[in-house]
Amino acid sequence: MQTSNRPVSVRDLSVAYHRKPVLRDVQFDAPEGKLIGIVGPNGAGKSTLIKAIMNLLPLTGGEVQIYGKPYKEQRALVGYVPQRESVDWDFPTSALDVVLMGRYGKLGWFRKPKAADREYAMDCLDKVGMADFAKRQISQLSGGQQQRVFLARSLAQDARIYFMDEPFVGVDAATEKAIIRILNELKTQKKTVLVVHHDLQTVREYFDWLLMLNMRQIAFGPTSEVFTTDNLQKTYGGRLTVLPDLPEPVAETR
Amino acid sequence: MSMGLTIIITGALVAASCGFLGCFLILRRMAMLGDAISHAVLPGIVIAFLMSGSRDSLPMLLGAAALGLLCTFFIQSLRSQGVQSDAAISVTFTALFAIGVILVSLYTRQVDLDLDCVLYGEIAYVPWDTLYLFGNNIGPKAIWGVGTAFILSFLVVGLFFKEFKIVSFDPQMAAALGIPVLLIHYLLMGLVSITTVASFESVGAILVVAMLTVPSATAYLLTDRLETMLAISVGVGILSSLFGYWLSLIFNASIAGSMTVAAGIFFILAFLFSPLHGVVTRWLIRRKMRAATDQP
Numbered sequence: 040m041q042t043s044n045r046p047v048s049v050r051d052l053s054v055a056y057h058r059k060p061v062l063r064d065v066q067f068d069a070p071e072g073k074l075i076g077i078v079g080p081n082g083a084g085k086s087t088l089i090k091a092i093m094n095l096l097p098l099t100g101g102e103v104q105i106y107g108k109p110y111k112e113q114r115a116l117v118g119y120v121p122q123r124e125s126v127d128w129d130f131p132t133s134a135l136d137v138v139l140m141g142r143y144g145k146l147g148w149f150r151k152p153k154a155a156d157r158e159y160a161m162d163c164l165d166k167v168g169m170a171d172f173a174k175r176q177i178s179q180l181s182g183g184q185q186q187r188v189f190l191a192r193s194l195a196q197d198a199r200i201y202f203m204d205e206p207f208v209g210v211d212a213a214t215e216k217a218i219i220r221i222l223n224e225l226k227t228q229k230k231t232v233l234v235v236h237h238d239l240q241t242v243r244e245y246f247d248w249l250l251m252l253n254m255r256q257i258a259f260g261p262t263s264e265v266f267t268t269d270n271l272q273k274t275y276g277g278r279l280t281v282l283p284d285l286p287e288p289v290a291e292t293r
Numbered sequence: 294m295s296m297g298l299t300i301i302i303t304g305a306l307v308a309a310s311c312g313f314l315g316c317f318l319i320l321r322r323m324a325m326l327g328d329a330i331s332h333a334v335l336p337g338i339v340i341a342f343l344m345s346g347s348r349d350s351l352p353m354l355l356g357a358a359a360l361g362l363l364c365t366f367f368i369q370s371l372r373s374q375g376v377q378s379d380a381a382i383s384v385t386f387t388a389l390f391a392i393g394v395i396l397v398s399l400y401t402r403q404v405d406l407d408l409d410c411v412l413y414g415e416i417a418y419v420p421w422d423t424l425y426l427f428g429n430n431i432g433p434k435a436i437w438g439v440g441t442a443f444i445l446s447f448l449v450v451g452l453f454f455k456e457f458k459i460v461s462f463d464p465q466m467a468a469a470l471g472i473p474v475l476l477i478h479y480l481l482m483g484l485v486s487i488t489t490v491a492s493f494e495s496v497g498a499i500l501v502v503a504m505l506t507v508p509s510a511t512a513y514l515l516t517d518r519l520e521t522m523l524a525i526s527v528g529v530g531i532l533s534s535l536f537g538y539w540l541s542l543i544f545n546a547s548i549a550g551s552m553t554v555a556a557g558i559f560f561i562l563a564f565l566f567s568p569l570h571g572v573v574t575r576w577l578i579r580r581k582m583r584a585a586t587d588q589p
């Protein structure tokens with residue numbers, strides 16, 4: 040199999056914070072043009088995995104490639120939606136300004152965002168239904184609106200692979216559907232989207248592929264194959280008291 | 294140039310360049326780093342003085358700037374090894390300051406270095422300490438020093454504005470985009486060191502801290518845009534210098550102290566009456582709304 044066709048290829052990845060291992064034995068090849076869910080309990084290492092892939096944390100072992108090359112050479116191909124709590128929303132800046140930051144990678148040193156970048160950012164805000172809030176200071180947005188601004192910023196990166204850390208936290212049902220529509224649109228453009236997700240009820244509906252994680256990789260594959268009671272038990276241990284309704288074919292598998 | 298004008302311009306330049314950089318410090322919740330740097334440079338000044346044997350500004354400036362950077366480097370290293378941020382800052386700067394105090398107490402009798410002048414500055418002497426180039430009097434040394442620091446900060450922040458902005462707001466995103474976050478961090482700290490040191494002669498080490506935080510904290514209350522915040526911060530700094538000089542004439546008090554008090558007064562005014570976040574403004578709005586809803 041040609042590795043360079045693989046948007047994300049992770050080999051033997053392990054990560055530790057201050058010698059405390061938090062992730063090990065992670066190994067998968069993400070297929071192109073798919074919506075890929077990442078599920079696991081709190082502290083499973085989902086955010087850590089994304090940060091490690093994006094070179095924001097040092098690896099203690101293993102290797103990551105983005106379309107066959109190290110992340111450093113492929114930055115322009117990767118878009119990122121961090122967890123919303125990772126920034127200070129009291130920062131004196133507007134929604135449009137935050138989205139414009141998604142263009143910084145394309146600009147390079149000494150270049151200021153131009154009118155074209157502004158238009159692009161405005162289009163991205165429009166896509167997430169936030170055009171009316173472009174001039175708003177970001178602390179005056181609701182949690183769900185802030186989440187959509189972050190999504191718009193990643194769209195402004197115009198990437199081929201997207202990593203999204205819990206983009207559905209704090210958004211209402213209608214917004215969630217709107218975001219899923221955007222993600223599916225990205226999929227039709229052959230873009231690959233990896234999404235950390237907590238709501239097991241919607242996993243089957245939203246994602247083509249699934250990575251199940253709990254400090255190590257439990258399963259990776261098409262959702263229909265890996266989203267089984269067995270794997271869920273392994274991922275969540277005894278902590279999962281209510282299993283999501285699994286449709287017939289999966290419930291039957293062994 | 295008249296004496297008063299020289300003092301006002303020097304004060305304004307100090308306040309403006311400190312206020313300019315201070316915006317990024319308070320947004321990154323590192324306001325205390327200004328404090329740390331301003332103390333930590335003391336051993337640098339003393340060592341430079343002992344080595345060069347003169348009270349010439351340049352060696353002292355270099356010595357102090359080196360220690361300022363060393364201080365931020367120590368803090369960053371401690372922090373990345375898991376020491377809490379505020380603890381890392383205070384351990385580093387108190388240790389360095391103490392070394393400076395010991396050096397001064399060991400050598401101060403042999404040499405003539407006025408510690409009071411380093412710590413509290415004396416802006417009133419600024420007009421007499423002039424610089425000569427090819428035998429021509431080219432004006433007060435302090436204005437040249439602080440002016441250079443201001444222009445340098447202005448150029449660097451201007452050139453790297455979007456990098457400074459994104460590193461302050463979302464360092465992880467900045468790193469993901471390939472912006473050298475640590476380099477930008479040291480660039481800011483380097484500018485803070487240079488500005489602090491350049492401001493010593495006029496306002497002294499301790500009052501630099503006030504100038505690094507008060508005008509920018511005032512600006513933060515008055516706007517929701519970073520660009521505007523920088524402009525307001527510089528403006529408040531300049532006004533503080535003017536108003537402070539006037540206060541010092543009226544009360545016949547320390548000029549640098551009066552300028553800082555003036556900056557404090559502007560902060561309190563913004564705190565109470567800012568159209569966005571002012572305490573009194575919000576109270577007035579609430580009262581108006583209540584009156585409106587009470588009416589049938």
Ligand SMILES: Nc1ncnc2c1ncn2[C@@H]1O[C@H](COP(=O)(O)OP(=O)(O)OP(=O)(O)O)[C@@H](O)[C@H]1O
Binds near residue numbers: 056079084085
């Ligand atoms: N900066 C850090 N220093 C030390 N340990 C950390 C750090 N960040 C995370 N950890 C630890 O690493 C483990 C994985 O954390 P991570 O944030 O990746 O979990 P997660 O799967 O994203 O959880 P959540 O669902 O709560 O977001 C946790 O046990 C956490 O305590």
Ligand SMILES: [Mg+2]
Binds near residue numbers: 086122204
């Ligand atoms: Mg997480």
